[in-house]
Amino acid sequence: MAELVVYGIVLGSIIALGSVGLTLIWGITDLFNCAHGDQITVGAYIALPFVSLFSWIGFLQAKVGPFSFNWGLALAFIPAILLSIGLAVLIDRWVYKPLRQSGAHFITSFIASIGVAWGLRGLIYIIWGADFRFYTKGLRPMLFLPLEIKLRLDEIFIVVVAWAAVATVYLFLSKAKMGKALRALADNRGLARVAGINTERMIVWAWGIAAALIAIAGILYGIETQLRPEMGWIFLLPLFAAIILGGKGSITGALAGGLVLGIAQQVSTAWLLPTYKPAVAFIIMILVLLFRPKGIFGRRQM
Amino acid sequence: MSILRVEDVVSGYGSMEVLHGVSLGVEEGQIVSLLGPNGSGKTTLLRTVFGILSPWKGKIYFKGEDISGIAAERIARIGMGYVPQEENIFPSLTVQENLEMGAFIREDDWQPRLEEVYELFPDLTDRRKSRAGELSGGMRQMLAIGRALMLNPELLLLDEPSTGLAPRLVDAIFERIVKLKEQGVTVFLVEQNAQALQIPDKAYILEGGEKKAEGGAQELLEDAEIGRLYLGR
Numbered sequence: 177m178a179e180l181v182v183y184g185i186v187l188g189s190i191i192a193l194g195s196v197g198l199t200l201i202w203g204i205t206d207l208f209n210c211a212h213g214d215q216i217t218v219g220a221y222i223a224l225p226f227v228s229l230f231s232w233i234g235f236l237q238a239k240v241g242p243f244s245f246n247w248g249l250a251l252a253f254i255p256a257i258l259l260s261i262g263l264a265v266l267i268d269r270w271v272y273k274p275l276r277q278s279g280a281h282f283i284t285s286f287i288a289s290i291g292v293a294w295g296l297r298g299l300i301y302i303i304w305g306a307d308f309r310f311y312t313k314g315l316r317p318m319l320f321l322p323l324e325i326k327l328r329l330d331e332i333f334i335v336v337v338a339w340a341a342v343a344t345v346y347l348f349l350s351k352a353k354m355g356k357a358l359r360a361l362a363d364n365r366g367l368a369r370v371a372g373i374n375t376e377r378m379i380v381w382a383w384g385i386a387a388a389l390i391a392i393a394g395i396l397y398g399i400e401t402q403l404r405p406e407m408g409w410i411f412l413l414p415l416f417a418a419i420i421l422g423g424k425g426s427i428t429g430a431l432a433g434g435l436v437l438g439i440a441q442q443v444s445t446a447w448l449l450p451t452y453k454p455a456v457a458f459i460i461m462i463l464v465l466l467f468r469p470k471g472i473f474g475r476r477q478m
Numbered sequence: 479m480s481i482l483r484v485e486d487v488v489s490g491y492g493s494m495e496v497l498h499g500v501s502l503g504v505e506e507g508q509i510v511s512l513l514g515p516n517g518s519g520k521t522t523l524l525r526t527v528f529g530i531l532s533p534w535k536g537k538i539y540f541k542g543e544d545i546s547g548i549a550a551e552r553i554a555r556i557g558m559g560y561v562p563q564e565e566n567i568f569p570s571l572t573v574q575e576n577l578e579m580g581a582f583i584r585e586d587d588w589q590p591r592l593e594e595v596y597e598l599f600p601d602l603t604d605r606r607k608s609r610a611g612e613l614s615g616g617m618r619q620m621l622a623i624g625r626a627l628m629l630n631p632e633l634l635l636l637d638e639p640s641t642g643l644a645p646r647l648v649d650a651i652f653e654r655i656v657k658l659k660e661q662g663v664t665v666f667l668v669e670q671n672a673q674a675l676q677i678p679d680k681a682y683i684l685e686g687g688e689k690k691a692e693g694g695a696q697e698l699l700e701d702a703e704i705g706r707l708y709l710g711r
Contacts, residue, residue, distance in 0.1 A: 370562065
């Protein structure tokens with residue numbers, strides 16, 4: 177059981193990376209982004225060519241410390257993050273921005289994002305095919321902890337990187353001028369406009385942050401398991417459950433929600449087949465919607 | 479000179495016309511009130527002046543310049559401030575952060591202005607770090623006005639700042655509005671409350687989307703028929 181909780185924290189950290197960006201976008205643009213999962217997939221795959229490219233450079237072939245991957249992969253985070261941001265900003269400009277400006281109902285943009293999700297996945301099938309891919313082959317060093325917990329060293333890396341990224345975003349949102357403006361926008365968009373804040377520019381910032389976290393989530397999940405075209409799509413349900421649990425636009429809520437979902441899904445495998453994991457996410461989402469529709473951490477109604 | 483001039487403005491939401499050609503003016507350095515019952519189009523007028531709604535017909539001039547149909551984001555930058563009646567704060571941000579957001583588009587040093595706003599509303603000073611959503615109604619209104627003041631507006635549009643407040647608090651708010659006038663801010667005050675006729679230099683009465691009367695505040699207060707028809711006495 178202790179082991180399942182630890183695995184849950186690993187999975188939950190990756191979910192939290194996705195859910196923070198998802199709730200930010202939801203709070204600021206009302207978009208419930210169905211393509212978030214597939215953008216995670218893209219983030220993972222986009223790193224692949226850079227991993228190959230960097231492996232031509234001798235000294236980057238060395239493994240990073242005790243982990244299973246080399247410095248090439250560590251370096252590939254940077255171009256993957258940048259490309260992920262560029263992609264998200266372009267999708268917003270071409271798809272969601274025209275919808276926002278025509279005053280489209282949020283259901284319209286929701287359905288448009290399903291289209292984006294399928295489009296991205298199609299692209300991945302075309303470029304990389306349906307086969308599983310790996311960043312690295314070879315042994316994955318294990319760590320034996322008390323309570324019979326077996327942990328891959330990579331998983332410690334995953335948790336540390338995920339929480340460092342989330343902490344950075346949290347600090348940015350609470351201390352930086354732009355971060356505060358993003359929270360203001362999530363709070364009260366009309367008033368932000370009255371204060372002269374350029375909302376479209378802030379939305380670009382929000383996508384930038386969300387897409388950076390997306391790329392990190394994708395690569396970390398790729399390290400944890402393997403790359404396959406459906407890897408992000410199956411994250412969508414736990415992501416939605418996490419942000420509904422957390423409450424619209426609540427960053428801390430999305431973090432806690434992500435962790436809860438990760439742990440609940442992994443612990444459920446003590447009694448259920450792992451294939452039922454999405455069902456666990458779904459049940460949590462339905463329970464929250466029934467009993468706490470504003471989320472556990474949601475803002476009180478004004 | 480009129481700092482704000484509204485000429486034959488027709489406006490509304492979707493296909494519903496709310497204002498049927500309203501004209502009025504606000505003189506620089508004065509407090510001007512717009513009174514009228516619920517649903518008379520007062521808020522619609524403010525929203526149209528501030529560019530949240532576009533006028534269907536007619537013109538709006540600010541400092542002599544035609545601003546009809548210019549977006550709110552830009553109007554905020556040219557010296558006009560607007561405090562909506564409801565949802566006029568950022569509830570999950572602290573008091574201080576709310577005021578900082580008021581100054582978001584300022585590129586100069588706004589710290590002195592922040593201190594001035596705290597001076598005008600000393601109660602806010604002790605609550606700097608509180609979440610705005612936890613404030614009482616009166617404090618919330620003061621914060622909302624303070625936020626708008628961070629941009630040093632020459633003209634401040636206030637939408638029913640007395641809503642839901644106890645008479646004592648209404649007086650406190652009106653007192654600050656008079657103080658603002660003394661500091662040189664022109665105030666266009668929308669109210670339902672006849673109490674609001676105590677402070678303005680001039681007032682207009684709006685009903686059913688049309689201007690029904692205008693005049694000095696004292697004049698309107700003493701007019702028995704206006705009192706009976708529009709001010710509920």
